[in-house]
Amino acid sequence: MTFTKNEVWECYQFARQMRGKHNRSMIMDRDDWEIFRDDLRGKLGEIALRNYIMKNIPNANIESNIDFSVTPLGQWDITDLIVNGKYINVKSVKGNSRFLLIETKRYDPDGSYAYRNNDGMPVRVDAYVLVRVTIEPEIDCMDMNYKNVEEFRCSKGGRSIEAEILGGISHDEFWRKKHFAPKNMKCNYANLSAVCKGETVEMIYEGSKTARLQRDNYVLDSRTELKDIREIL
Numbered sequence: 001m002t003f004t005k006n007e008v009w010e011c012y013q014f015a016r017q018m019r020g021k022h023n024r025s026m027i028m029d030r031d032d033w034e035i036f037r038d039d040l041r042g043k044l045g046e047i048a049l050r051n052y053i054m055k056n057i058p059n060a061n062i063e064s065n066i067d068f069s070v071t072p073l074g075q076w077d078i079t080d081l082i083v084n085g086k087y088i089n090v091k092s093v094k095g096n097s098r099f100l101l102i103e104t105k106r107y108d109p110d111g112s113y114a115y116r117n118n119d120g121m122p123v124r125v126d127a128y129v130l131v132r133v134t135i136e137p138e139i140d141c142m143d144m145n146y147k148n149v150e151e152f153r154c155s156k157g158g159r160s161i162e163a164e165i166l167g168g169i170s171h172d173e174f175w176r177k178k179h180f181a182p183k184n185m186k187c188n189y190a191n192l193s194a195v196c197k198g199e200t201v202e203m204i205y206e207g208s209k210t211a212r213l214q215r216d217n218y219v220l221d222s223r224t225e226l227k228d229i230r231e232i233l
Helices: 005-017 032-056 149-157 171-177 189-197
Strands: 081-083 086-093 099-103 127-136 160-170 179-181 217-221
Touching (some): 005 032, 032 081, 032 086, 032 160, 086 099, 099 127, 099 189, 171 217
Parallel strands (some): 086 127
Antiparallel strands (some): 099 217, 179 217
16 A cells, blocks of 8 residues: 555654654664654554555444644553444554564553553553555654655655555454563564464574564564454454
8 A cells, every 4th residue: 555645744744743752662762763763654554554444344434533633741642543443553563574562561461551541541452453564765863854745755765655454453362362572582583483483582682772672572473363454343
């Protein structure tokens, strides 16, 4: 799937406005530009899922709009999308990824979320959908200050942005099937696959932050453990 210019620019402006208003250390220790990159990819993933549902699942009832509101630090969005009465949490990953990874500290021992929404109510997630958002060339620290969408699209010799729905899973099934990926594990395909198969993994304590998991995570492999999203809506 591709995006319109307006969709790209709306996500770009949202990500830029959210700088300084996100937890720097929830996923890993991140600089401002990395938070911008992740917010841009995340919001594009939400739009990709909405557009996919509208085009391919005509009987689905999308009950919420994409939320572009900018919330203060410490507040959480109520949900990404509500479809057929189900609260969907969209997880967006970069172009060479296929694993659903969620930090363990988001949850209480019973699988409920350990924090509350910005309306003070408990977080509700009925299902997760994994979306691969490929941005080529990838976002870097020089990409936060374009004046319009054409500047952004033409930067670095011309950018392409595409998305693919990798699958979904209900929260209850996620909680039953989840595998544990420990902090400081070497973060590559071989290790993440090994975790999902219950095999021994390679640990790494040095190197760049992207070479290892900086937080304990739960993980599922989209190729073998996620379902067609029609099955969860």
